[in-house]
Every structure is written in C-alpha cells, then in structure tokens.
Amino acid sequence: MARNAYNMAVTADIDFTPEVHIHVQMALITTNLGPFEKYFPKTFSDWKALVDPCRKGQRAQDFQHHECWWYPWFALRPFFKSRGYTLFELDVTDSNSRPCIPGPPSQDSFGLYGSETRNAKAMPNTEFFHNGIAVAARDESNRDVVIKLLGKRSDSPDISEEYQILCLLNTESAREDQRNATLPVLEFIDYEDWKFAVMPMWCGSAAYPLLTSEECLNLASQLLHALAYLHEKNIAHRDISPDNLVLNYHGHLPDLFFWSQPEGNGKFCVPIPFKPVPEFRSTFPVKYSLIDFGYSVHFPPDTPRSERLINDRRGRPTRAPEVDSDHLYDPFTTDVYQAAQMIFSWFGWRILNEVPKLLDLMHDMTSANPADRISVDSAASRMKILYDELPPREQLARREIDYSYLYPVPIPTHEQLAEAMSKV
Helix, strand or coil: CHHHHHHHHHCCECCCHHHHHHHHHHHHHHCCCCCCCCCCCHHHHHHCCCCCCHHCCCCCCCCHHHEEHHHHHHHHHHHHHCCCCECCCCEEECEEEECCCCCCCCCCCCCEEECCCCCCCCCCCCCCCCCCEEEEEEEEEEEEEEEEEEEEECCCCCHHHHHCCCHHCCCCHHHHHCCCCECCCCCCEEEECCCEEEEEEEEEECCCCCCHHHHHHHHHHHHHHHHHHHHCCCCECCCCCHHHHECCCCCCCCCCEEEEEECCCCCCEEEEEECCCCCEEEEEEECCCCCCCCCEEHHHHHHHHHHHCECCCCCCCCCCCHHHCCCEECCCHHHHHHHEEEEEEEHHHHHCCCCCCCHHHHHHHHCCCHHHCCCCCHHHHHHHHHHHCCCCCCHHHCEECCCCCCCCCCCCCCHHHHHHHHHH
C-alpha cells in the first residue's frame, strides 16, 4: 500500500490528499528520493516560493503536492533521519506539525525551562516555523529542535549572508560572551550543496500575554541589549519583531481558559477565560534571544560608518521610512527605529501611565532624520534605567497584553498624550 501511495504521490498532475499523505510518509522512510528529484526545488528562491495553503486560505488539495511548502521536507525526511533527527509529522491540511515520536521530549532539553510534562503538542504557529524554510524535529536525545534552510551553494559561493552571520555568532568566543543573546546553532548540515542549521526549539516571545509593566520593560531591555551586541559586531538585524524573539522555555504554557458546557446545552462547550490570567514570565528567569537573520547584513570591522549603507527595500510595516526611499540608508539606524516601533506598537502605548518617561525614549529612537536617532547602546542603557526605576511588582497594574500582527502606531507628543489621558 505504501509503495502504491508513493508512486501515486510522485505522479504529476494529481491531487495530494491528506489520506495519501499518511502513506507517503511511510514510504519516504523506506525509500530513497527516487522520482522526488524531478520536482525538488532547484534554487533557494524556488524553495521559498512554495505555497502555504493556509496563508492563501485554500486547501492543500487545491495544489499539486510538489507546489506546497512541505514537499521538500518530505523528500529529505530519510536524510535527516540518517543524521539523527526525526522530523515532526507535517500536517498538510493546516500547516501544522506534531512529533512523530510519541510522548514528551526529554527533561534535559538544552537547559530550557518548562513544565514537568513538557507537552508534545504541535509546533507553535509562528512566522519562523511556517514560512516553508524551517521545520521541527526531535534529536536522538529526545530533544526538540528546529532545522532551518539557509541557502544553496550553487546559488552563491558564500551560501548566504545569514550563514556567514550565524558562523560569526557561534564561534567559541562568541558563545562564551554573555551579551550574545542569539539562538545557538547546534550544528550545520549539508545535503549536496544545500546548507541547513539545527537550533534548539524555544518558545515564541508572544506565545503568552504580557501581564505587567515589569514584564514589558524586561523584554524591551533585553531586546535592546541583544541588538547592541549585534551592532558592536557590525551586524544589522533589519527584521525586529515579536516573531523573531524567543524565550528560554519549552513545554506546556499555562492555560488561558477552560471549556465549560452551558446549562441546558448538551452538545457544545464554550471557552471561559481564567481571571486573573495565570502568571508565567514571573515563574522563572526569563531570557530572550533573537532569531532569523534572513534580512540581516554584516560589514567588515574596519568599514567606516559612512560606507555602512544598503539599498534593500524589504521589511515589515514597522520599518523605518527611509527604507522606502530611493536613497542608500544606514541599516543600524533603521534597527533602532524598528525596535522602538515594535516596543511601542506591542505594549509601549499601554503602559505610558506607569512609565511616562518611555515616551521620550521612543521619540529619540524614531526621529524622522536617521542621523538624529540615538544609538542602540544609548537606548539600551536608558531602557534599563526605566526598568530599574519601576515600583515593586505588586504595585503595578495587571494588563493582559496580547500580540497581534504589528502595524506602526503613531507615537504621540506629550501634549497629545496629556489630552488623550485627560479625556479618559
């Protein structure tokens, strides 16, 4: 049956249904790539261009199997198995994935914090994991990891800027530096001329609501200090967002609601939120790390600041205005702007009544003239002062601040803020 399903799956111009997908996974474990080579992506751009049906609001069955993001990962499952990594089961119907190995992962998972059971639920639904170039896996020590595609040597002799940056950040001396708040690379793997990186699976920074100003400023302070280290190494991240910030936790998150059956309704349950929301970040020493250097740039140490300029126009809606201009721009000052926009759009505007000095910092980080923006070192120092000046946690208001996809939030003047608060 598996062989027949395998032959069906690699035949062109058929629908690849969820029923077939189960048997194809069985076949892939016991067969070599064979006909998969016919449709395997030829370039890095081809791989990144594969379809994610969920993003398009369509069914996986509406596409040929080789057009979907999970296709090359199916093909490489036996290869990664030979290297000691069992890829999660890739659910073609909803872009989700679950461990193939039953049970929870190891308690000894890279020193991460987590619940005693370390639930083996589906991989978190974040941009990093579901853009087609990264999948989850479990290693031979029963620890959960992420395998990310970095590039292809035949596309570029140097693979990619991201590979070079990860090599720089993962030297022995770099990993010993406590300021290096980037996710460590466990190993690089080559498949023919494709290059992959294996990293521990950390929880997304926005997987659980922020509850107090202390939690908000702790996150902001750690983010800015992490960015300051990158800038010291002449690396501009260029994609600062909650999606690219993870925390040192892997396991079951506290439940935000419970299911209750309304009286007189014997069929349906409804979610009832827990009030107050259970504590999370206050229960362990939270550490945040930056990931995803796909947009990042690196300059040699002796490059004058006047020459650290680029013209790449890509970026999120929170990118600095000069990115969309027709001129070269400084990616380090755009990092400062985007970090401020992330902080203010996510939670900054919600805590101004408790941290009014935050507004001045946000203004100084988002000056219209890039030359007038403060450095990330100065921003990190000032944010740490704001964090240290907070009153005791028990005196802070609780706010359940969730993350939603960020768009720029206009940063008000002091007069506009005062007028708005007087109306409240």
